[in-house]
Amino acid sequence: MEPIGIFILAMLCQVYSCAANVSDSVEQMSYASVAGEEYLQGDAVEVGLDDKVYFDFDKASLDAEDKMLLEQYLPFIKKAKVVRLEGHCDERGTREYNLALGERRALEVRDFLIVKGIKGKKIRVVSFGEEKPIKNSSNEMSWAENRRVEISLY
């Protein structure tokens, strides 16, 4: 494909994902829902890559390192049936706000994958807010590790 073609495709995907944010019902079925989580019964696919991208406090943006990792994931994601993105936060701040923030982090990863040509339909987004920390201690190192999106393929 010509570079210009890729550019147009990427733009279309951007518009597509923005549109999903405006309308509540149109894209509903492509997100996690109680009925849609049966794939969790099966085992996650092991791909041998780091399965986490990390974030700054109260931020949801991806840096160059995160994007590089996600690029490495693309061939595996294309083969997978479902990619589950679990957003997490550190313990600071309030629980319900963090639940929303974790969701936004997972969506940031989703949007990047969509731009890279992954179908929105096979991406499941879920947030656990600050409810499932990796490290339980209260210091900058633990917090940095807990602010993450975990990627798993099914």
Place this chain on the structure above:
Amino acid sequence: MKRFFLILILIISNNIFSILEIEIIKGSDNLSKIAFVPFAVNEGLELSQGENLAKLIESNMLLFGEFENLDKAEMLAFPSLEEDFFYRDWKIQGVDFSVIGKINSVNILGNLNISYTLFNINRRIKVLEGEIIGSENNIDGIAKIISNRIYEKITGLKGIFDTKLAYVINSDSDTYQMCISDIDGKNERILFTSKSPIMSPDWSPDRKKIAYVSFENGIAEIFIQDLKTGERDSIQALGMTNSAPVWSPNGKSLALVVSFSGNPDIFLYSIASKSLSRLTNHYAIDTEPSWSPDSKKIIFTSDRSGSPQLYEINTSSKRQKRLTRDGTYNARGRYFPDGKSIFFVHGNNGNFQIATKKLSSRFIQTLTSTSLDESPTISPNGNVIIYATKKGSKGYLGGITLNGKSRFSLPVKNGSVREPAWSPLVNK
């Protein structure tokens, strides 16, 4: 036989032990001293019953560190009738109030008639006199009613000793439990146990149900659980994240947060019609709703300005107003019972603390001094705030009284406790 008796004691005391127990850290700035004189008993009753009742009232009254007691060993007299009561016996001990009383057995079914009197020693007057009839099996309940009346007379605030607390316990084995107990930590009940997180408990105004969020099916879902039957119903909000349910003051609807496509907004959910109606519509995060006591407004957190701040929305006109401007993190606001002030989590230099603010003023007052404080809940009389905080890797509950600035904590023996939610008063 002796062994059997020992086992019996163990079983009984196991029930009495509570998971949460209040420890006073610092008493009120101006502690009043109260003497709780052992109640007299008439024939056919044990002396210990009278002592026990006075002890129960005493432990209620001392619960939040607002008063100190006169030790029984220091009492100069044990009057049970007004004619035997001499103010000088108490004045000399620095006592501010004395409680005396008598238990009369009414019949062989265990019904008791209890009379009690409260004296103000400094003013040398009888300030309260009452009588209550109840069963000896419910001596805890009777003590709570008497404690409420004494507390109301002394402080002018509603007594809260018969209120309850809901909270989430996360034990070390990664088990989550939705629990309720009496406000003193007694009579704990586990409503629901899960291997997945549980969040955001909130009491229905009639105290019969609790709404909360559970991840048991892989995503955040809202459940309503009936406390009597234990039955759980999920609210079919069908968003990718459904969270932060709070009951309206009339109990007919919930304000809650639904994120259908990655944009959390506040919705109202009608319990009867099971329908959702949208309240906010903004591309930013809108979450943590809570009703004003007159149910005309809802306070919520939004990061539409770039950082989490508090806003309120009028539920009929939908007009919105920003409430906080100072600091980069003001979230999970709740109204005081009088509707004139709010309390919330205030982030300041990396510390997250419980703060209050009058709606009419810009000034934010911080109440706590630890750094990871969250989920504040207020007593129905507006005087006590319990919140979640952390020491080491363990979550525990802290408390503060607003009138006297006493401080207490409610540590948990195993695991972490979080997200306290204070029940309303019992419907009379």
